[in-house]
Amino acid sequence: MAKTIATENTAMQIGSTAGKLMRVVIVGHVDHGKSTLVGRMFHDTGQLPDGKMEAIQEMCRKRGMPFEWAFLMDSLKAERDQGVTIDTSQIWFHHNNRQYVIIDAPGHREFIRNMVTGASNADAALLMIDADQGIRRQSRHHSYLLQLLGVREVAVAVNKMDLVDYDETRFRKIETEYKSYLKSIGLEARRVIPISAREGDNVASASERMPWYDGPSIIETLAEFELSEPPVDRPLRLPLQDVFKFDDRRILAGRIESGTLRTGDELLFSPSNRTARVATIESWNTEQAPKMASAGLSVGITLDEQIFVERGEIASHLTDPPIETNVLHLRLFWLVDTPMEIGASYGLKLGPRHLSATVEQIERVIDVEALSDHAATEVKRDEIADVVVRTNQLVALDEHDNLPRTGRAILHNRHRTLAGGVISMGNYPDQRKQITIRSSNITKVVHSVDTARRIAQNRHKPGVLWFTGLSGAGKSTLAMGLERRLFDEGYQTYVLDGDNVRTGLNANLSFSPEDRSENIRRVSEVAVLLADAGLIVISALISPYRADRDRARDAAGGLFREVFIKAEIATCEARDTKGLYKRARAGEIAEFTGISAPYEEPVKPELVIDTNDRDIDSCIDELVAYVRANFKIPS
Amino acid sequence: MNRLDTLEAQSVFILREAYATARPLAALWSVGKDSNVVLWLARKAFFGRVPFPVVQLDTDMELDEVYAYRDQYTKEWDLDLIVIDCPPESEMDPDLPPMTRAAARKSAGLASLLEGDSYKGIIVGIRRDEEATRAKERVFSPRALSGVWEFRDQPPEFWDQFATETPEGAHLRIHPLLHWTEVDIWRYSQRENIPINPLYFTQNGKRYRSLGEKNITAPIESNASTVDEIIAELETTRSPERAGRLMDSEAEDSFERLRTSGYM
Numbered sequence: 095m096a097k098t099i100a101t102e103n104t105a106m107q108i109g110s111t112a113g114k115l116m117r118v119v120i121v122g123h124v125d126h127g128k129s130t131l132v133g134r135m136f137h138d139t140g141q142l143p144d145g146k147m148e149a150i151q152e153m154c155r156k157r158g159m160p161f162e163w164a165f166l167m168d169s170l171k172a173e174r175d176q177g178v179t180i181d182t183s184q185i186w187f188h189h190n191n192r193q194y195v196i197i198d199a200p201g202h203r204e205f206i207r208n209m210v211t212g213a214s215n216a217d218a219a220l221l222m223i224d225a226d227q228g229i230r231r232q233s234r235h236h237s238y239l240l241q242l243l244g245v246r247e248v249a250v251a252v253n254k255m256d257l258v259d260y261d262e263t264r265f266r267k268i269e270t271e272y273k274s275y276l277k278s279i280g281l282e283a284r285r286v287i288p289i290s291a292r293e294g295d296n297v298a299s300a301s302e303r304m305p306w307y308d309g310p311s312i313i314e315t316l317a318e319f320e321l322s323e324p325p326v327d328r329p330l331r332l333p334l335q336d337v338f339k340f341d342d343r344r345i346l347a348g349r350i351e352s353g354t355l356r357t358g359d360e361l362l363f364s365p366s367n368r369t370a371r372v373a374t375i376e377s378w379n380t381e382q383a384p385k386m387a388s389a390g391l392s393v394g395i396t397l398d399e400q401i402f403v404e405r406g407e408i409a410s411h412l413t414d415p416p417i418e419t420n421v422l423h424l425r426l427f428w429l430v431d432t433p434m435e436i437g438a439s440y441g442l443k444l445g446p447r448h449l450s451a452t453v454e455q456i457e458r459v460i461d462v463e464a465l466s467d468h469a470a471t472e473v474k475r476d477e478i479a480d481v482v483v484r485t486n487q488l489v490a491l492d493e494h495d496n497l498p499r500t501g502r503a504i505l506h507n508r509h510r511t512l513a514g515g516v517i518s519m520g521n522y523p524d525q526r527k528q529i530t531i532r533s534s535n536i537t538k539v540v541h542s543v544d545t546a547r548r549i550a551q552n553r554h555k556p557g558v559l560w561f562t563g564l565s566g567a568g569k570s571t572l573a574m575g576l577e578r579r580l581f582d583e584g585y586q587t588y589v590l591d592g593d594n595v596r597t598g599l600n601a602n603l604s605f606s607p608e609d610r611s612e613n614i615r616r617v618s619e620v621a622v623l624l625a626d627a628g629l630i631v632i633s634a635l636i637s638p639y640r641a642d643r644d645r646a647r648d649a650a651g652g653l654f655r656e657v658f659i660k661a662e663i664a665t666c667e668a669r670d671t672k673g674l675y676k677r678a679r680a681g682e683i684a685e686f687t688g689i690s691a692p693y694e695e696p697v698k699p700e701l702v703i704d705t706n707d708r709d710i711d712s713c714i715d716e717l718v719a720y721v722r723a724n725f726k727i728p729s
Numbered sequence: 730m731n732r733l734d735t736l737e738a739q740s741v742f743i744l745r746e747a748y749a750t751a752r753p754l755a756a757l758w759s760v761g762k763d764s765n766v767v768l769w770l771a772r773k774a775f776f777g778r779v780p781f782p783v784v785q786l787d788t789d790m791e792l793d794e795v796y797a798y799r800d801q802y803t804k805e806w807d808l809d810l811i812v813i814d815c816p817p818e819s820e821m822d823p824d825l826p827p828m829t830r831a832a833a834r835k836s837a838g839l840a841s842l843l844e845g846d847s848y849k850g851i852i853v854g855i856r857r858d859e860e861a862t863r864a865k866e867r868v869f870s871p872r873a874l875s876g877v878w879e880f881r882d883q884p885p886e887f888w889d890q891f892a893t894e895t896p897e898g899a900h901l902r903i904h905p906l907l908h909w910t911e912v913d914i915w916r917y918s919q920r921e922n923i924p925i926n927p928l929y930f931t932q933n934g935k936r937y938r939s940l941g942e943k944n945i946t947a948p949i950e951s952n953a954s955t956v957d958e959i960i961a962e963l964e965t966t967r968s969p970e971r972a973g974r975l976m977d978s979e980a981e982d983s984f985e986r987l988r989t990s991g992y993m
Contacts, residue, residue: 115732144968153981169861170880171982181883183864184857186910195908207885211867214887243887324730335745340778347774349742378777379921390730392741394776405749429885443890446749504890509871511885511892 114321117195119213121240122222123232124201127253129179131222131291132196133163135312138298139189142166163292167198178202182212189313201232206239206476207429210514213240218247218319220312221272225264225288226257229272231463238462238478239427241279242516244498247319248276249285251312255304256290262306278465285315324390325352329414331492331500332361333445334407338394345376345394346403348446351499353411354388355395361409363401364490364526365418370397406447408490408500416490416500417519418526420641421454421694424503425480426473426515433472434481440505440512442483444491451505454694455482481515482692484640488525493518521691523607525641541626548628552586554725556625558618558650559717562637562696563659564688565674566666568705568713572659573634575714580721586628590617592635605685611642618646625653630725638687640694655724657717658699663688665706733917740767740905741774742889743868744852747903748774750893751850751869754781754903755811757839757993760791760799761940762914762929763854763906768806769923770905771852781852782809786838788831789814790942794928802924813838828945828976829983836991840876843900852903853993858910859970860977862985870902871895876991902993911970912963919956930954939971947973 120128133150136142150165153174167183168174179200187194199212201222213219219240223233240248250272258264269286276283287296288307295301296311310318330353338345355361359372375384376394387393403409408416428434434453442451457480458467473479483505494501494516505513549555559576561569573589580587595617596603603609614637621631637643647654666688667675678686685691701720703713730738747754756771756779758764771779785799803810815838821830842848857864867883869891884892895901906914918925928937935948936959949972953959971977977984984992 115735142967156981167861169865169985171985172881180881181865183861185864186858208883211883211886335742336749338775340775340780343776345776347745349738376776378773388730390735390738392738392745392774446746448893502888504888506890508894509892509896511887511890514885514887514890 115193115195116316116319116321117197117215117217118220118316118319119197119199119216119218119245120220120222121199121209121213121236122201123224123227123230123236124178124203126201126222126224126227126230126233127291128201128222129164129167129198130162131220131251131253131289131297131312132185132198133166134291134294134297135187135196136166136185137163138294139187139313141187180205181208184212184215190317192317194316199236201236203232203476206235206427207511209236210239210243210427210429213245214243214514216243216245217321218249218316219245220315221248221250221283223250223252223268223272225252225254225268228268229275233272234275234462235476237276237281238279238460241281242425242427242478242514246281246322248281248283249287249315249319250276250283251291252286252288253291255288255295256293260288260290260295260301260303262288262304265307284318285309287312287315324388325497325499326354326388326390328352328389328497330355330359330361330409330411331416331497332393332395332409333447333500334363334403334405334409335446336405337403343376343396344400345396346409347392347394348409349392350387350389351445352389352497354386355393355409356386360412361397362412362415363403363407363409364416365488366403366407367526368401368403369412370399370401372396373398406445406449408445408447415526416492417524418488418490419519419522419524420486420488421482421484421522421639422491423457423480423482423518423520423522424513424515425478425518426505426513427478428473428475428513430510430512431475433474434479434505434513435472440507442485442489442503442505444489444503445500447489449489450486451483452486453481454484455692457481491517519607521607521685522639523611525611527608527611545626545628549727552628553727553729554585554630555727556628557630557653557655557725558621558625558646559630559632559655559657559721560618560621560637560643560646561632561634561657561659562643562699564661564663564666564693565636565686566669566671567659567661568703568710569634569636569659571710572703572705572713572717573632575710576632576717576721579714579718580630583718585630585721585725587630587632588624590621590624590631590633590635592617592633595620607639607685607691611639614639614642614646618649621646622650622653625650630721636687636693638691638693640697643696655701656696656699657701657703658696660702660704661706733913733920736909736913736917737770737773739908740770743891743903743905744771744774746889746891747850747852747869747901747905748780750891751901751903752781753846753848754850754852755784755842755848756781756852757854758783758785758799758808758810759854759940760785760795760926761854762918762926763856765802765923765926766909766914766917767852767854767905768808769921772806779806779808782811784811784813784842786815786835786842787812788834788838788942790831790944792928792937792940792943794926795940798924798926811842813842816841825986826976826979826983828979829987831942831945832976832987832992833990835993836876836987839993840991843876847898848900849895850901850903852905854906855904855993856906856909856911856914860984862988863907866902866904866907867892868904868907869893870904871899872902872991873899878989878991880989912960915956915960915963919960925956929959937973939974941974945975947975949973
C-alpha cells in the first residue's frame, strides 16, 4: 500500500503548468460528511502534509473526542469547537496528473451565503447525502443553487453507508429519489456512489463491503468530470472595467467574457451605441503586440476614434450585440434576513455596470422541496423567486440561457450583497430595436404656419390623450365617444385606434414584443404629427409596456397626457366584447395581455378613468370636462 | 489559455476592479516572492506602471538582502514607496505567544498607516494554499478600522462581484493572488523573468522558502540553486510552505488570532 502511494507521488505534477485545474465543490446538508470526505481523500491518496495527522490528533485529544477528519478543512477554532463548517475553504489536490481545487462548502442553513461563495467558483460538484437521514432540505436547496450558479457537472455521494449496514436497498431508494429530483431541476448526476467517508469505502478504492456496487470510487469520478472551455466562438462581449489615460494612449480595459476580438474589428458599445474600430491590443512585457484576444483574457485596447465610453459599457461586434433594456426578469436567490419587497430599490451590478433597480413584481416564490410555486408579496431569506425589476437607466445584457457571464446580476445595498439572479427577458422587448433616427443627413424644415396661429384659429391647444388599459377596459368605446362630443363642440380631433392602424400603417407588424413596441412607436409619431397640425389626438392602444409609453411621452413633449382606462381583468373578461379572452384562455392567442403577457400599470397617469362600475356617458362627461379644462382657449 | 495565463487574467481583473472601485488604494510589499508577483501583475494590468503607492511595513528585522532588493527595484520599477516603521514589540498584546507577538508588530504598523491616511483598498499578496485560515478569505475582504477580520460574518462573493462599499473608516483588503499556489508563483516568476531574491536559493545547504523577519524565520534544508530546482523540490516535498515561519505553530490558533486582529 505504502509503495502505491510513493509511485503516485512521483508521478504527480504539482502545479503543472500544462495541467488544467478542475475546481470541485462539495455540498449537501449539514453533518452529511462533506469535510470528512475531504480529509479522507487526502489521507487515502497520501497527500496530507507532514505533521498534519499529528496536529489533528492533538486537537482532538485536547477536546476529548475521537479522531475527526473534518479538522483538516475546518481551520477556524470556532468551527472545530462547534463541529460545524462556518465558511467555505479551498485546498489543492492532485491525482493521476490532474490538478484539483477541492472547495468545501458549509451545509448549515445559517451559512448559505458561504456555500454560494464556494460553489460559484466550481467547475463541478459532489453532492453529499447521508444514507441514514436521506434527502434533506439543504440537499435540495444546494442542488437548486448549483443549477442557478451554472454548475452542470455533478455527482452524488451517498455517505455513511456504514450506518445502514451497507444496505443496497437503502442506497437504491435514495439514488432513484434524488436522481429524479435533480432531473426535474435540469441537472443530471454523472454518478451516484455509495460511500463511507469515515471508513474510506469507495473513496480512493473499491469497497469490499459493498460488492453489489461496481461503479467508480469518488477519486475515479473526479477524473470523469469535464472542464468547460472559455466561450471563444460565441458573440463578443467585452465589458469595460476602466479607461486609462496614463500617457498619450487612451486604453479601454476589461476582460473578454465571450467571443474573440481582432485589431481592425468594428466595435459597438452598448448602451451608448457608439462605434469605433480596434486600433491596437495593448500589452506589457510580451514579445510582440497581440493581433487578437479571446474569452477569458484581461485586455486593453485602443480605438481609431476618440469616442466617449466609460466603465460598465459592453463592447460587441455590430452583429449579435447584447440586449438593451430597462426592465428584466431575474430568477434570484435571496441571502439576507430583511425580505425583498415590491417597490423597493436596490443596487444592481451586472459585470462592471453598477446602477439602481426597483422591484416591480414578485411573480412567484419557488418551493425547492415540493418544486411548486406560490404567489408572494415578499421574498424571504434563502428563498428562490422570479421577479421583475426595472432599472433607472438603459442597461446592456444577455439572457442567461444564451450567454451566462453577461446574463446574471447581483442585487446589493450599500454594504452587502443581497441576492444573485439569472436574467431572462420573457415578453419584454429588446429596446435596441427602437432606435429612432437611423439616417444622419437630414435637415429640418420650418413650417409656414406656426403652433400659435393654429391655436388661435382652432380656439384650443393641441394634445395627445394617450389611452392605455387592458383589452375590454373601454378604450375604443370611450375614445370614439369622446371624439364625437369634442367634434360637436368645435374641436379639431381624431382617434388613432390600435386595431385600425394595424390594417394599414402597421399591417406588417405582428404581436411579438418587438413588433408591439414598434406599433406604439409609429402611432406615437403619427400622433405627434397630428398634434403638430393642431389636433387633439386620442390614441386607443393597450400599450402594455411602460417603456413604450414613456417613449411616446418623450416624442410628444409637453403635449402628452396619459389616461389610464382602468378595469379589473375579471371585468374585462366578463365583457369580452371581441371574444378575445375566450380565445386566449383556450390557448388560441399567444402573448395576450393580462393572460399570457404582462400589463404594466401607469405610475403617474394624468387621468384615471375607472370603468369597472360606471356607465359610458359619465366616463365621457369626465373626459370632456378634462379637455375643456386643459385645452380650451377662453373666448 | 494555459494555467498561468488564466491565473494572470484573473489577477489583472481583480487589480483593475480594485483600482476602479477602491481608491485611494495602496499595495503592501513585504519584498517577498508573492508581493513581487503582485507588483509585476499590477504593471501588466496598468501597462508598465504601478498607479498607487507601495507600502513596506518595516520591523527593522528583515534580512539585508530584502532591503537591497527593495531599494534596487523601487528605483527600477519607478515605485512610489512608503516605509512604515512598525511599533516595538513591547507595545504588543503580552498574552500572545512570543513569536506571535513579534509578528503582531506588522498588524500594528498597518493600523498606523490606516489611521494616518484614509486608504479604502489595501492590496495584499496572500494565497489560499499558504495557510488554512487564509483559505477562507474573500478576494475583497471588508475590515473595520481596527483591521479586525469578522470571519464569522464574511460577505457572500460570487460571479466576480466584490464588496465595493465600506462603512466610514473601514477598508477593503484586496487579495489578487488568493487563487495561486506556491508553485504557480515560481512558474510565473520564471516565465516573466521576475528578479529573484538570492535568499530563495541555497547557501551552504539551506535556503529560505518563505521570507520573514530574521528573528522568527528559519531557512530549510535545500540544495536548490535555480528556479527549476525550486520547482522540482516543491513537487516532491510534503512539508508545508510556512514551516519555517515559527509563529504559525506556537499555539493551535496563534495564526488565527493574528489574522482576526488584522494580520495579513
